Amino acid sequence: MKRRLRPVRxxxxxxxxxxxxxxxxxxxxxxxxxxxxGVRAPLAEREAALAIAAQPSRGHLAxxxxxxxxxxxxxxxxxxxxxxxRLLSSxxxxxxxxxxxxxxxxxxxxxxxxxxxxxxxxxxxxAALILALPPGRRLLGAELGxxxxxxxxxxxxxxxxxxxxxxxxSAIVAGVASGIAIAIGGRDGLWLPVFAVLWLRMNHGLxxxxxxxVVASALASVALVTVAAELWLGRWASPAASLxxxxxxxxxxxxxxxxxxxxxxxxxxxxxxxxxxASLPSGWTxxxxxxxxxxxxLVAAASFxxxxxxxxxxxxxxxxxxxxxxxxxxxxxxxxxxxxxALCAALAAATLRLPRAASEERAxxxxxxRETGRFVWRTVPLERRVAASPAVQKRLAYYGRRxxxxxxxxxxxxxxxxxxxxxxxxxxxxxxxxxxxxxxxxGRPPRLRMIAEFGPWIIARVVxxxxxxxxxxxxxxxxxxxx
Numbered sequence: 001m002k003r004r005l006r007p008v009r010x011x012x013x014x015x016x017x018x019x020x021x022x023x024x025x026x027x028x029x030x031x032x033x034x035x036x037x038g039v040r041a042p043l044a045e046r047e048a049a050l051a052i053a054a055q056p057s058r059g060h061l062a063x064x065x066x067x068x069x070x071x072x073x074x075x076x077x078x079x080x081x082x083x084x085x086r087l088l089s090s091x092x093x094x095x096x097x098x099x100x101x102x103x104x105x106x107x108x109x110x111x112x113x114x115x116x117x118x119x120x121x122x123x124x125x126x127a128a129l130i131l132a133l134p135p136g137r138r139l140l141g142a143e144l145g146x147x148x149x150x151x152x153x154x155x156x157x158x159x160x161x162x163x164x165x166x167x168x169x170s171a172i173v174a175g176v177a178s179g180i181a182i183a184i185g186g187r188d189g190l191w192l193p194v195f196a197v198l199w200l201r202m203n204h205g206l207x208x209x210x211x212x213x214v215v216a217s218a219l220a221s222v223a224l225v226t227v228a229a230e231l232w233l234g235r236w237a238s239p240a241a242s243l244x245x246x247x248x249x250x251x252x253x254x255x256x257x258x259x260x261x262x263x264x265x266x267x268x269x270x271x272x273x274x275x276x277x278a279s280l281p282s283g284w285t286x287x288x289x290x291x292x293x294x295x296x297x298l299v300a301a302a303s304f305x306x307x308x309x310x311x312x313x314x315x316x317x318x319x320x321x322x323x324x325x326x327x328x329x330x331x332x333x334x335x336x337x338x339x340x341x342a343l344c345a346a347l348a349a350a351t352l353r354l355p356r357a358a359s360e361e362r363a364x365x366x367x368x369x370r371e372t373g374r375f376v377w378r379t380v381p382l383e384r385r386v387a388a389s390p391a392v393q394k395r396l397a398y399y400g401r402r403x404x405x406x407x408x409x410x411x412x413x414x415x416x417x418x419x420x421x422x423x424x425x426x427x428x429x430x431x432x433x434x435x436x437x438x439x440x441x442x443g444r445p446p447r448l449r450m451i452a453e454f455g456p457w458i459i460a461r462v463v464x465x466x467x468x469x470x471x472x473x474x475x476x477x478x479x480x481x482x483x
Contacts, residue, residue: 021111021124026104029131029140033103038142039096042366047144048394049073051095054082076183077146079229095144102148103140107131109155116162117289118323125322129269130315135262139311146184147252147311153180154312157192161199162292168213171196175214179221183229188252191303191312193218199295203288252309262314268348269321271340276324279331293320366395368455372420373399375452375459380418387416392457396420419448419460426450426458 033039043051053073080098088094107127114123130136141148157177163170174196181189196214200206297320300312329337373396376386380400387407388396397404407419426448448460 019111019115019120021120021127022108025111025124025127025131026108029107029127030100030104032131033100033137033140033142034093036137036142038137039100040093041363042370043092043095043144043395043398044362044366045391045394047095048398050077050081050144051085051090051398052394053078054095055085055090074146074184074186074226075229075233076180076225077149079232080146080149080184081144082233096141099141099144099148101141102152106140106148106152106155109152109159113155113159113162114319114322116159117292117319118326122319122322122326125326126319129318129322133265133318135265135314136318139315145252150181150184150189150252151311151315153177153184154189154192154315157181157196158296161196162289164196164200164210165203165205171210171213172217175217176221178214179218180225182218183222183225185252185309188303188309188311191299191308195296195299198299199292202291202295252311262310263317264351266314266317266321267351268344269318269325271343271347272325272328273321274324274328275332275336275340276326276328279328280324290323293323364455368457369395370399371454372396372452372457372459375454376400376418376420377402379451384417385415386418386420388420389422392420416462418451419462421448421458421460422456423458426460 050073080102081095084090084094084097088097107130110127110130111120111123114120114126117123130139138145139147139151154177157174160170160174160177164174175193178189178192178196181192183189193214197206197211200210200214293316297313297316300316304310304313328340332340369392372392376396377400380386380402382402385405386396386400386402387405390406393404393406404420405416407416407421446462446464449463451459451461453459
């Protein structure tokens, strides 16, 4: 007879055992991530935007428009990131520290979820894959964002959903964790309560009472977290007013390049996954944990197709690959297993080699932007307007501790006193100035005078009017070439 889920009627307690992997893996992950260079690297544009939103009163950044500072980040994400600058400092490592701690917790919960689904070794392997792959390390806090908190809440909700047949508390935990994921990720977390209700329906445990417990606990969690975040940030917005706004757009990182990199990193897992798929028994569809993984992948993929984040589907694929890999290695011949592992290693070496050049280029650009912003902060008076390309605007505003206007890619001066442009734009501007002034007309266009150079970025002063009038402008700061 098929087991029927009755989470609101069962009073059985679910015991949580602190096994050594649930304690050792989080500590190991925290140490490895904290010792890596990535957590101390300069902030990317998206990270700088969040750092500015978390520090609205930092110096002259308070002059920036509120919407420009906060963007579309949820209050819970901004509040979580703002804890480190208030308690510690505003350095890159301290900004990312709350995410690293949340990522370490997520590793422990990942092991627990593997234990709930299959066995401890499945959870260990899944957590190790998240820690080993570059997209997984970003999920664990190597980059500034709400993803580590979202990951910990998502895995907690999934573990509770899997246990809803054993205790009423699991339904409440699933709803509360889903609400935290929604408070952090906006609509990127809506698939979790949908998955919980669907799982209840598939296992004949969906009743009006069970539905109400999951949904009500999720809504209450979203409201409480949002209100607490608003109070922490020193402003007030009722949950009824702020919740629709934070559900209007996905809050987690999603770009075409990010999507490609996330799923490209899973390519080395295909050989062992195929080996495990070939070794599955004929009646595998009756296994409840396998059906849980399949439904998880389908619901997360549907959320991704509707404009959500690929992160839930990515983690689901890692769990499925870990399960299939262990199954295939245990059921196949030794020679076949060794060949599959060798092929995985070859694919991993090939996929990790490809983005290395792009990573080095990003590191050089991040250093250059950070030093450019610090130079502007030290040398350019605060009353002077600074403009830069939108690709570096938020980073320069953060490191320069000042508002930075947007400068279009064509090199338009936009009424700025100083501009930060690339070498190519600088050459085009100088060429255009020479062509415009070749006829000795009385009205001369603004010209750029280089002040400093850091990598591909040049700090230039905008000189307007005739050369004689240029001398009336404030004297330039000491010139330096730091390229």
